[in-house]
Amino acid sequence: MSVPTSASFDPHSDEPDLPLYEARKQIYPQSVTGTYRRIKWIILAVTLGIYYILPFIRWDRGPNAPNQAVLIDMPHRRAYFFFIEIWPQEVYYLTGLLILAAMALFLMNALAGRIWCGYLCPQTVWTDLFMAVERLIEGDRRERMQRDAGPFTLEVFALKLLKHTFWLLIAWWTGGAWVLYFDDAPTLVMQLLTFQGSATAYISIFVLTFTTYTFAGLMREQICLYACPWPRIQAALTDEHALNVTYRYDRGEQRMSVKKAAALRAAGEPVGDCIDCQQCVAVCPTGVDIRNGPTLGCIQCGLCIDACDDVMTKIHRPTRLIAYDTDVNIKRRQSGLPNIFKPFRARTFLYAFVISVVGGMMVYQLATRAPSTITVIHDRNPVYVKLSDGRIRNAYSVRIANMLNDPRTYSFKVLGMDKAQVDIIGAEHASQGELFIEVGPDQTRELRVLVTHDNDDKRGAPVALYFEIRDELDGRLAVGKDFFRTPNTVH
Amino acid sequence: MEQKTSAPADTSTPVQTGVGTMGHIWDGIEELNNPLPRWWLWTFYACIIWAVGYWFFYPAIPLVSSYTKGLLGWQSRTQIELDMAELKAMRSGMTTKIEATELADIEKSPELLSFARAQGSAAFAVNCAPCHGAGAQGFKGYPNLNDDDWIWGGKAEDILTTIKHGVRWEQDSDSRSGVMPAFGRDGLLNRKEIATVADYVLSLSGLPVDKAADLAAGTALYAANCAACHGDTGKGNQEMGAPNLSDKVWLYGSDKAAVMERITIGGGGVMPAWSNRLDAATMKSLAVYVHTLGGGK
Numbered sequence: 001m002s003v004p005t006s007a008s009f010d011p012h013s014d015e016p017d018l019p020l021y022e023a024r025k026q027i028y029p030q031s032v033t034g035t036y037r038r039i040k041w042i043i044l045a046v047t048l049g050i051y052y053i054l055p056f057i058r059w060d061r062g063p064n065a066p067n068q069a070v071l072i073d074m075p076h077r078r079a080y081f082f083f084i085e086i087w088p089q090e091v092y093y094l095t096g097l098l099i100l101a102a103m104a105l106f107l108m109n110a111l112a113g114r115i116w117c118g119y120l121c122p123q124t125v126w127t128d129l130f131m132a133v134e135r136l137i138e139g140d141r142r143e144r145m146q147r148d149a150g151p152f153t154l155e156v157f158a159l160k161l162l163k164h165t166f167w168l169l170i171a172w173w174t175g176g177a178w179v180l181y182f183d184d185a186p187t188l189v190m191q192l193l194t195f196q197g198s199a200t201a202y203i204s205i206f207v208l209t210f211t212t213y214t215f216a217g218l219m220r221e222q223i224c225l226y227a228c229p230w231p232r233i234q235a236a237l238t239d240e241h242a243l244n245v246t247y248r249y250d251r252g253e254q255r256m257s258v259k260k261a262a263a264l265r266a267a268g269e270p271v272g273d274c275i276d277c278q279q280c281v282a283v284c285p286t287g288v289d290i291r292n293g294p295t296l297g298c299i300q301c302g303l304c305i306d307a308c309d310d311v312m313t314k315i316h317r318p319t320r321l322i323a324y325d326t327d328v329n330i331k332r333r334q335s336g337l338p339n340i341f342k343p344f345r346a347r348t349f350l351y352a353f354v355i356s357v358v359g360g361m362m363v364y365q366l367a368t369r370a371p372s373t374i375t376v377i378h379d380r381n382p383v384y385v386k387l388s389d390g391r392i393r394n395a396y397s398v399r400i401a402n403m404l405n406d407p408r409t410y411s412f413k414v415l416g417m418d419k420a421q422v423d424i425i426g427a428e429h430a431s432q433g434e435l436f437i438e439v440g441p442d443q444t445r446e447l448r449v450l451v452t453h454d455n456d457d458k459r460g461a462p463v464a465l466y467f468e469i470r471d472e473l474d475g476r477l478a479v480g481k482d483f484f485r486t487p488n489t490v491h
Numbered sequence: 492m493e494q495k496t497s498a499p500a501d502t503s504t505p506v507q508t509g510v511g512t513m514g515h516i517w518d519g520i521e522e523l524n525n526p527l528p529r530w531w532l533w534t535f536y537a538c539i540i541w542a543v544g545y546w547f548f549y550p551a552i553p554l555v556s557s558y559t560k561g562l563l564g565w566q567s568r569t570q571i572e573l574d575m576a577e578l579k580a581m582r583s584g585m586t587t588k589i590e591a592t593e594l595a596d597i598e599k600s601p602e603l604l605s606f607a608r609a610q611g612s613a614a615f616a617v618n619c620a621p622c623h624g625a626g627a628q629g630f631k632g633y634p635n636l637n638d639d640d641w642i643w644g645g646k647a648e649d650i651l652t653t654i655k656h657g658v659r660w661e662q663d664s665d666s667r668s669g670v671m672p673a674f675g676r677d678g679l680l681n682r683k684e685i686a687t688v689a690d691y692v693l694s695l696s697g698l699p700v701d702k703a704a705d706l707a708a709g710t711a712l713y714a715a716n717c718a719a720c721h722g723d724t725g726k727g728n729q730e731m732g733a734p735n736l737s738d739k740v741w742l743y744g745s746d747k748a749a750v751m752e753r754i755t756i757g758g759g760g761v762m763p764a765w766s767n768r769l770d771a772a773t774m775k776s777l778a779v780y781v782h783t784l785g786g787g788k
Contacts, residue, residue: 379626380626381624381625381626381628382624382626382627382628382635382637385628385635385637385638385785385786386638386739386740387638387639387640387739387740387786388638388639388640388735388738388739388740389738389739390739393637393638393785395637395784395785423785425604425783425785426598426599426601426604426605426783446605448608448783448785450785
C-alpha cells in the first residue's frame with residue numbers, strides 16, 4: 001500500500017512535478033545606438049579610465065614619503081589620496097566614505113531608480129565591455145545566434161578562442177590594476193613582469209582575473225538575477241515617484257502591426273503604438289521584456305529606450321514609447337491629468353541632508369586635523385613607586401606622533417603640579433631645564449616619563465597632569481591628560 | 492509514459508525521478524537509491540590514498556612504548572628548533588649590536604635603547620615576573636625593581652651581574668652571597684633584646700616608635716650585632732648585600748613585628764643565576780630594562 005509520503009513530493013504520483021531549477025538561456029544582446037547608449041559609453045570610458053590610470057598618477061610629498069597619488073600602503077599602515085594622508089587610527093574616514101556611498105546610492109535610487117545597476121555597477125561596466133568585445137569579434141546578434149546554432153567549425157573555434165583570449169587579457173589587466181593601488185605602480189609593474197613580485201600580488205591578480213572573466217564573460221546577468229543583493233534592496237527602496245525605465249502602456253497598448261495600426265488610425269479607432277517588433281527584448285543585456293514592467297532582471301540601462309526610439313522614428317511615430325517615467329504618471333495620463341514629477345520630496349531631502357551632514361563632518365575633521373599628537377598611558381602596575389627618600393613616583397608611557405613628512409623637534413613640559421620632578425628615559429638635549437624630543441618624519445616615538453613628587457598630600461586626591469608638546473618649528477601645541485596618584489588615592 | 496501506481500510497488504520506478512527505491516518501507520517512508528555524486532566519491536578515494544600514504548611517510552601509529560617514525564623522519568620538535576633558529580637569525584641584526592655595545596652606550600642610543608627595552612620587557616615577563624611581579628613592583632621578600640633602593644647595587648653593571656649570577660644561588664659559585672644570621676632562632680639574642688633593637692632600627696628611618704622604647708640600649712645592641720654589616724648609621728653595605736635600614740623602603744614590611752621576625756629568622760631571599768638559561772644579549776637587555784625602569788643609579 002503506498003501512502004503519500006509528503007504533501008509536496010510523492011514519487012508515485014503521476015502529476016508532473018514543477019522543476020525547481022531553470023537552466024540558463026544564452027542571451028545575445030543586439031547593438032544599439034542612441035542617447036542612453038552614448039551615456040553608457042561615456043561612463044564606461046570614464047570609470048574604466050580612472051580605474052586603470054589612477055595608480056600611475058604621481059603626487060610629490062617630499063623625499064620621505066611615496067609619490068603615488070592614490071596608494072594604500074599596508075606594510076607602513078598609511079593611506080594616501082592626493083593631498084590627504086590617513087593613519088590607521090583615522091580609519092573612521094573609511095566608515096564615513098561608506099556611509100556617504102550608501103546614502104548616495106539611496107539618493108540615486110529615490111531620484112531615478114536603478115542608476116547604479118544600469119550605468120555604474122562594475123558588473124555592468126565590465127559585462128558591457130566584454131559584450132562589446134564579443135560583438136567586435138563574433139559579430140552582432142543574428143550572426144552570433146546562427147553561428148552558435150550551426151556546426152562547430154575551425155572558424156567558430158578560432159573566433160571563440162580569440163574572444164576568450166581578449167576577455168582573459170582584460171580580466172588580467174583588471175587584476176593587475178587592483179594590486180597597483182597597494183604598492184608603487186611603476187616599480188610593481190616591473191617586478192611583476194620580471195617575476196620578482198610577491199606571492200600576494202600574483203595570487204590577487206590570479207583571483208581577480210578569474211572572477212572578472214567568470215562574472216563578466218560567463219555569468220553576466222546571472223549575477224544580477226541570483227547573486228547580487230542590490231536588485232532586491234532597490235526594489236524595497238524605491239517608491240512611486242522615482243523615475244524608472246517604463247514602458248508607457250497607456251500609449252503602447254493595444255499593440256498591433258504597422259499596417260493594422262494605420263488602418264485603424266484612419267478609421268479613428270484608438271491604437272497602441274507598440275508594434276511588437278521585439279527590438280526592446282533583442283537589445284536587453286539581461287534578456288527581459290520591459291513591457292512586463294520593472295522586474296528583478298531589468299537593470300534599467302535604458303538601451304531599450306534607444307532601440308524603441310529607433311523603430312518609432314522609422315515608422316514616423318513620436319519617440320519615447322519607453323522612457324524614464326513613473327507609474328503614477330501613466331495612471332494620471334490615463335485619467336487625463338497632467339504629469340507630475342516630484343524630485344524634491346521628504347525622502348530625497350532626507351538623503352541629501354544626511355549626505356551633507358556626514359560629508360561636512362568629514363571635511364571639518366580633515367581640515368582641523370592636528371599634525372602632531374601626544375597620547376599618555378599611566379603605568380598600570382605599579383600605579384606608584386615609593387622611593388627610598390619617601391617621595392612618590394608615577395611612570396607614564398608617552399607616545400608622540402609626527403604626522404608630517406619632515407622630522408620635527410618638540411619641547412616637552414608637564415604641567416599641573418609644581419615642585420614635580422620630570423625625567424624622561426633617554427631624552428636628548430635638555431637646554432635651560434627644558435626637555436627636547438626629536439621625532440622622525442611620519443613616525444611615532446614612545447618615551448618613558450617619570451614624574452616624582454613629595455608624598456605630602458594626605459588627602460590623596462589624584463592630581464590632573466597635562467603633558468604638553470610644542471612643535472619648535474611652527475609653535476603648534478598638543479596636550480595629553482593623565483593623573484598623578486599616591487598611596488593615599490589608591491584603594 | 493504511463494505508469495500507474497498500485498499497492499506495495501517497492502522497487503517501481505517513480506515517474507519523476509527515474510530512480511528506484513532501496514526496497515524498504517519504514518512507516519510508509521521510502522528511500523530513493525540515488526548514486527553517490529561522482530565528484531564526492533573520487534574525492535573520498537583520493538582521501539583514502541592520502542591517508543595510507545600519510546601512515547608511511549609521517550609519524551602515525553602508536554606502538555606499545557614507541558611509535559612509527561615515518562619514512563620522512565619528520566618531527567615536530569625539529570620544526571620548533573628550526574623556527575627558533577630562524578627567529579634568532581631574524582633578530583641577529585640587533586642582538587649582535589647589543590652584545591657588542593657597553594650598557595651605558597646602549598642607553599645613550601635611542602635605537603638600541605628602544606630595542607633593549609622591548610626585548611627586556613618581553614624577557615622580564617617570562618623569566619622575572621613570577622617573583623618580581625608583572626610590573627616589577629615586587630612582593631614581600633621580593634624586591635621592587637622600580638625604586639631606587641638597591642641591595643646589591645643599582646648601576647647597570649651591578650644589575651647585570653645580579654642577573655647573571657643570582658643571589659645565594661648554590662649552583663653558581665660567583666653568586667651574590669651574604670646571609671643575615673638568625674639572631675633569634677640561633678639564640679644570639681633573646682626576645683626582649685630583639686624588640687629593643689627593632690625599636691632602634693625603626694627610629695633610624697624616622698618611623699614612629701613606642702614611647703617606652705629604650706633607644707640607648709638599642710643603640711648599644713645595634714653597634715654590637717648589626718653595625719658590622721649594616722653600617723654604623725644603618726646605611727647598609729652593598730658588598731655584603733646588607734640593606735639600608737634608614738630609608739623608606741622595606742622589603743619585608745616596616746611594622747615592628749616584621750622587623751622582629753627578620754632579626755629572629757635572618758636568612759635572605761634566593762634568586763636564580765640566569766647565565767645558563769639566557770643568552771648574553773637577552774641578559775644585557777634585561778639589565779637595561781630594569782635599570783631604566785626609573786630607579787637605576
